[in-house]
Amino acid sequence: MRPRIFEAIVVIGLLATAAPHAPAQTTSRDVGQKASETGQAIRDYSVEKKDEAVAHAKKITADLEAKIKDLEAQAAKQTGEVKAKSQAQLKELKAKRAKASRKAGELGRATKASWEKAKEGFADAYRDLASAYDRAAAEWKK
Numbered sequence: 001m002r003p004r005i006f007e008a009i010v011v012i013g014l015l016a017t018a019a020p021h022a023p024a025q026t027t028s029r030d031v032g033q034k035a036s037e038t039g040q041a042i043r044d045y046s047v048e049k050k051d052e053a054v055a056h057a058k059k060i061t062a063d064l065e066a067k068i069k070d071l072e073a074q075a076a077k078q079t080g081e082v083k084a085k086s087q088a089q090l091k092e093l094k095a096k097r098a099k100a101s102r103k104a105g106e107l108g109r110a111t112k113a114s115w116e117k118a119k120e121g122f123a124d125a126y127r128d129l130a131s132a133y134d135r136a137a138a139e140w141k142k
Contacts, residue, residue: 045119050110057104057122061097064126064133068093071136089136096129 045053071093075086103122110118 050107050115053119054104054108057107057126060126061100061104061129064100064130065097067133067137068097071133071140074140086136086140089132089139093129093132093136096125096132100125100129 045056068090071086072090075083075090078086100122103118103125107118107122
Protein backbone atom coordinates (compact mmCIF):
# COMPACT_ATOMS: atom_id res chain seq x y z
CA MET A 1 0.00 0.00 0.00
CA ARG A 2 2.87 2.40 0.76
CA PRO A 3 4.04 2.62 -2.87
CA ARG A 4 0.53 3.70 -3.97
CA ILE A 5 0.48 6.47 -1.36
CA PHE A 6 3.98 7.50 -2.38
CA GLU A 7 2.98 7.65 -6.06
CA ALA A 8 -0.13 9.68 -5.25
CA ILE A 9 1.83 12.21 -3.24
CA VAL A 10 4.44 12.55 -5.97
CA VAL A 11 1.72 13.06 -8.58
CA ILE A 12 0.05 15.68 -6.40
CA GLY A 13 3.38 17.47 -6.00
CA LEU A 14 4.05 17.39 -9.71
CA LEU A 15 0.56 18.57 -10.57
CA ALA A 16 0.78 21.29 -7.98
CA THR A 17 3.84 22.75 -9.62
CA ALA A 18 3.25 21.89 -13.27
CA ALA A 19 2.29 25.40 -14.43
CA PRO A 20 4.88 28.07 -13.62
CA HIS A 21 2.48 30.74 -14.82
CA ALA A 22 -0.70 29.69 -13.08
CA PRO A 23 -3.99 31.11 -14.29
CA ALA A 24 -5.40 34.16 -12.51
CA GLN A 25 -7.93 32.08 -10.57
CA THR A 26 -5.15 30.40 -8.54
CA THR A 27 -5.47 31.82 -5.05
CA SER A 28 -2.73 32.41 -2.52
CA ARG A 29 -4.38 29.72 -0.38
CA ASP A 30 -3.94 27.30 -3.30
CA VAL A 31 -0.23 28.10 -3.39
CA GLY A 32 0.09 27.44 0.35
CA GLN A 33 -1.74 24.13 0.03
CA LYS A 34 0.41 23.10 -2.92
CA ALA A 35 3.57 23.98 -1.01
CA SER A 36 2.46 21.76 1.84
CA GLU A 37 1.69 18.88 -0.52
CA THR A 38 4.97 19.31 -2.35
CA GLY A 39 6.93 19.35 0.90
CA GLN A 40 5.25 16.11 1.87
CA ALA A 41 6.08 14.59 -1.53
CA ILE A 42 9.79 15.34 -1.03
CA ARG A 43 9.68 13.82 2.46
CA ASP A 44 8.34 10.56 1.03
CA TYR A 45 11.26 9.93 -1.33
CA SER A 46 13.57 7.16 -0.22
CA VAL A 47 17.33 7.43 -0.57
CA GLU A 48 17.10 4.95 -3.44
CA LYS A 49 15.02 7.54 -5.32
CA LYS A 50 17.44 10.37 -4.58
CA ASP A 51 17.91 11.38 -8.22
CA GLU A 52 14.16 11.69 -8.70
CA ALA A 53 13.83 13.69 -5.49
CA VAL A 54 16.59 16.08 -6.55
CA ALA A 55 15.03 16.56 -9.99
CA HIS A 56 11.65 17.19 -8.40
CA ALA A 57 13.14 19.65 -5.90
CA LYS A 58 14.88 21.58 -8.67
CA LYS A 59 11.72 21.67 -10.78
CA ILE A 60 9.44 22.95 -8.05
CA THR A 61 12.01 25.55 -7.04
CA ALA A 62 12.30 26.71 -10.67
CA ASP A 63 8.49 26.84 -10.98
CA LEU A 64 8.25 29.08 -7.94
CA GLU A 65 11.14 31.15 -9.32
CA ALA A 66 9.01 31.93 -12.38
CA LYS A 67 6.19 33.13 -10.14
CA ILE A 68 8.65 35.32 -8.21
CA LYS A 69 9.78 36.84 -11.50
CA ASP A 70 6.16 37.75 -12.18
CA LEU A 71 6.08 39.57 -8.83
CA GLU A 72 9.32 41.34 -9.75
CA ALA A 73 7.70 42.58 -12.95
CA GLN A 74 4.73 43.89 -10.95
CA ALA A 75 7.06 45.58 -8.45
CA ALA A 76 8.90 47.37 -11.24
CA LYS A 77 5.65 49.14 -12.15
CA GLN A 78 4.99 50.39 -8.62
CA THR A 79 5.98 53.73 -7.14
CA GLY A 80 6.59 55.34 -3.78
CA GLU A 81 5.94 53.57 -0.52
CA VAL A 82 4.28 50.61 -2.26
CA LYS A 83 7.41 50.07 -4.34
CA ALA A 84 9.64 50.22 -1.25
CA LYS A 85 7.49 47.65 0.53
CA SER A 86 7.43 45.35 -2.50
CA GLN A 87 11.21 45.63 -2.85
CA ALA A 88 11.59 44.54 0.79
CA GLN A 89 9.32 41.55 0.16
CA LEU A 90 11.30 40.65 -2.96
CA LYS A 91 14.53 40.80 -0.98
CA GLU A 92 13.04 38.34 1.53
CA LEU A 93 11.84 36.08 -1.29
CA LYS A 94 15.26 36.08 -2.94
CA ALA A 95 16.94 35.13 0.33
CA LYS A 96 14.49 32.28 0.89
CA ARG A 97 14.87 31.20 -2.74
CA ALA A 98 18.65 31.07 -2.30
CA LYS A 99 18.22 28.94 0.83
CA ALA A 100 15.85 26.54 -0.96
CA SER A 101 18.35 26.24 -3.82
CA ARG A 102 21.17 25.49 -1.36
CA LYS A 103 19.02 22.87 0.33
CA ALA A 104 18.23 21.29 -3.06
CA GLY A 105 22.00 21.09 -3.65
CA GLU A 106 22.47 19.46 -0.26
CA LEU A 107 19.75 16.99 -1.18
CA GLY A 108 21.82 16.01 -4.23
CA ARG A 109 24.95 15.52 -2.15
CA ALA A 110 23.24 13.66 0.69
CA THR A 111 24.49 10.25 1.72
CA LYS A 112 22.32 7.47 3.02
CA ALA A 113 23.18 8.62 6.55
CA SER A 114 22.27 12.28 5.90
CA TRP A 115 19.29 11.68 3.60
CA GLU A 116 16.49 12.22 6.11
CA LYS A 117 18.01 15.46 7.39
CA ALA A 118 18.57 16.73 3.83
CA LYS A 119 14.97 15.94 2.83
CA GLU A 120 13.59 17.73 5.87
CA GLY A 121 15.90 20.68 5.25
CA PHE A 122 14.74 21.11 1.68
CA ALA A 123 11.06 20.56 2.49
CA ASP A 124 11.21 23.16 5.27
CA ALA A 125 13.10 25.69 3.12
CA TYR A 126 10.70 25.21 0.22
CA ARG A 127 7.65 25.55 2.45
CA ASP A 128 9.14 28.73 3.93
CA LEU A 129 9.76 30.12 0.43
CA ALA A 130 6.27 29.21 -0.78
CA SER A 131 4.70 30.77 2.32
CA ALA A 132 6.66 33.99 1.78
CA TYR A 133 5.54 34.01 -1.84
CA ASP A 134 1.97 33.40 -0.73
CA ARG A 135 2.09 36.37 1.67
CA ALA A 136 3.66 38.65 -0.94
CA ALA A 137 1.18 37.68 -3.66
CA ALA A 138 -1.76 38.20 -1.29
CA GLU A 139 -0.41 41.58 -0.21
CA TRP A 140 0.07 42.79 -3.76
CA LYS A 141 -3.48 41.87 -4.72
CA LYS A 142 -4.87 44.35 -2.17
